Amino acid sequence: MALTSDASGVYPIAPTPFLDDGRIDTAAIDRLTDFYLGCGATGITVLGQLGEAPKLEHAESVDVARRMIQRASRLPVIVGVSAPGFAAMRALTRDVMDAGAAGVMIAPPNTLRTDDQIVSYYRQAAQAIGEDVPFVLQDYPLTFSVQMTPGVIRSIVQDNPSCVMLKHEDWPGLEKISTLRAWEREGAMRHIAILTGNNGLFLDYEMERGADGANTGYAFPDMLVDLVRLSRAGQREEAHDLFDAHLPLLRYEQQPGIGLTVRKYLLYRRGLLGSPTLRQPFAPLTAATKAEVEHLLGRLARHDTRAQL
Structure with missing residues (x-):
């Protein structure tokens, strides 16, 4: 099931579940996967930026x-x-593709400084993992400190036929989506899927600008599924009403530093994780933060029963 440029819908970013002692919680992986299957996800991303991948050994x-x-x-x-x-990228790619992965996602190292360096890096990365392996280009300057202009993205796409999706997480980035889609219409760039991240903070308008869906890890991916469906059906106001109800919690969960801790706590409260813990090192939630999250859940529950936990 190879990933293609026709990908769309919602690909939740799965967290890596851990037991309280730091071991991987395989039962929670199964629960999460079953939940994604049941809520209408069209794909899944694992070992993403918030999957704590750097804390895992290769075999894990x-x-x-x-x-x-x-x-x-x-x-x-x-x-x-x-x-x-x-070398590490090639080894992991080979093993997961042999296991049946549809494709891989590659983020830029923060050492890249110029447009030429960025384009060259992805050309070399595609060659390293194998040019038959579909890959997702992750554009997340907030975390990786690498600024990709639309022109750089076009160069990467045109240079590498195996680049089939952009994970768009620039901020602000709505004009970037519009520019890329305009180039596609003009024939100046081949079509790729555009799925967006940033915890869905701008998904309402990103869909209207031409995004194909979401590739992010908000603790209510079932809401993202509904939002994408409503937007594609032309039910604009219904989509915005749903988004507005979730926006305070989306914003809170997106905080740098504690965002994943909040997300795991929410997934734990939803019964999908057996423990909200992260693998060390991490900072646990304070009592004040938990109280704020519970307050936000209570307010959200007035508009969306999925938050009645």
């Missing part, structure tokens, strides 16, 4: 990916393979 990464791929056999699974060097 392969085991986590393989378990989710096997459990979600009817959905394409993308695996994050970003690494400081191409």
